[in-house]
Amino acid sequence: MKHLKYLFFLPASLVLLAVSCSKDSSTTSTDESGDWIKRSSLNGDARYEAASFVIEDTGYIVTGFNGTDRYNDTWGFTPNSSSGQWLQKAQFPGAKRNSAVGFSVNKKGYVTTGYDGARPLKDTWEYTPGANGGSWVQRADFPEPVNPGTGLNFGRYEATAWSLTANGVAKGYVGFGLNSGQSAQKDVYAYNPANNTWAQVASPGGDKRSAAAVFVNANKAYIISGLYNNSSLNDMWMYNPDTDTWTEMNKISNISTEGFDDDYTDIVRYNAASFVMNNGSVVKGYLTVGVNGSLTNKTWEYDFATDRWLRKTYFEKSTRTGAVGFTMKGRGFVTTGSASGLTLDDLYEFDPTKTRDDNNN
Ligand SMILES: *[C@@H]1O[C@H](CO)[C@@H](O)[C@H](O)[C@H]1NC(C)=O
Ligand SMILES: *[C@@H]1O[C@H](CO)[C@@H](O)[C@H](O)[C@H]1NC(C)=O
Ligand SMILES: *[C@@H]1O[C@H](CO)[C@@H](O)[C@H](O)[C@H]1NC(C)=O
Ligand SMILES: *[C@@H]1O[C@H](CO)[C@@H](O)[C@H](O)[C@H]1NC(C)=O
């Protein structure tokens, strides 16, 4: 396993060598901006494609896959000043699965959809934190439509989920992903916990997609890239829940004739980790790891105010896919994932205000 880790380090150190030998200072600044710091590893089994949600100061991971076995355990990570603590929570009562999604509404967590090894799923479960690891109850199924091609509506996997407040009502949203015909979709549904109902909402323009990333800021959701027809998409869409409308943001590749996107060569990806952090009063989105043709460790910072991206320090440990990204106490974390057959249980914090330091990871 150590040997394998070295393989993943090699390309990064070669790149660094090339950069440090270069006299072009414009290429040296941004990839050094920010620091990945090792924190407490998951106490449970290493895994990837886990579902996640955050309730107050605790980030939860539920279910997941290690390449052969699927899981049904629940873990909560609560950061402290130096590292943080993982505690096992109540076992997820649904079938073991991977590629499910999670969201939280009104201090409850939800896990829905996923893949059990045979077929996609649509059952939905609600988690309430509490004594003895909290508790789970089943809620209304994700409203997977019948696929006209197969006549089946087992469920969906590799979807994307987020939470927003629509005209004063707090809701969870689940959309995109693959159906039981393994076809990418772009229908989106809002779950209202107040009456346990799902209702379809608007879809964006652009392609269908799976394994897309999402940022939420100022009660808007931003759907980023994703996979369609074996290619990473280069678009990004903002959802406004009050008006139920989508707006396309700048392309996340070097498309415009202006200079701002000349460096946007490696933002696109799928199965990424994303999180949003507040630096003082300035809120930024962070996108790291995932796949675009091959595993990528490139990290990008999104400025919601200007719709522009800035390159940050690449993810400094094993580059990976199917990792979880979340924010607790205003701090961003990435955990678990798969690095070409090596399933991971480590957890890193990203501090965008520091300079890259290889001694703390
Ligand atoms: C997955 O976990 C099971 C149970 O711990 C183990 O037997 C199996 O070898 C693991 N598979 C991989 C690919 O690591
Ligand atoms: C933070 O968590 C780590 C890992 O669980 C633990 O070793 C450490 O004592 C904790 N520190 C504080 C200040 O609670
Ligand atoms: C959850 O996992 C445990 C441990 O593998 C297993 O004993 C239990 O049957 C699983 N529950 C379900 C509903 O699959
Ligand atoms: C659920 O509540 C929302 C408002 O919160 C309402 O628009 C919707 O009609 C309700 N659905 C049902 C089936 O009662």
Ligand SMILES: *[C@@H]1O[C@H](CO)[C@@H](O)[C@H](O)[C@H]1NC(C)=O
């Ligand atoms: C899928 O990709 C192939 C190969 O790049 C291309 O020929 C085809 O037109 C694409 N299909 C769609 C529906 O975009």
Ligand SMILES: *[C@@H]1O[C@H](CO)[C@@H](O)[C@H](O)[C@H]1NC(C)=O
């Ligand atoms: C994607 O590529 C794989 C392997 O090359 C191929 O089997 C599959 O049909 C492709 N999918 C699409 C949607 O083109």
Ligand SMILES: *[C@@H]1O[C@H](CO)[C@@H](O)[C@H](O)[C@H]1NC(C)=O
């Ligand atoms: C970005 O595209 C412009 C043309 O629109 C081209 O001149 C420039 O070299 C490209 N930059 C990169 C880094 O590929």
Ligand SMILES: *[C@@H]1O[C@H](CO)[C@@H](O)[C@H](O)[C@H]1NC(C)=O
């Ligand atoms: C990344 O994705 C873009 C868009 O799908 C594609 O043009 C590019 O070749 C991909 N890069 C790799 C290394 O696959």
Ligand SMILES: *[C@@H]1O[C@H](CO)[C@@H](O)[C@H](O)[C@H]1NC(C)=O
């Ligand atoms: C965070 O805020 C501090 C103080 O305003 C500033 O110096 C720093 O550049 C900011 N970092 C990022 C990543 O925005």
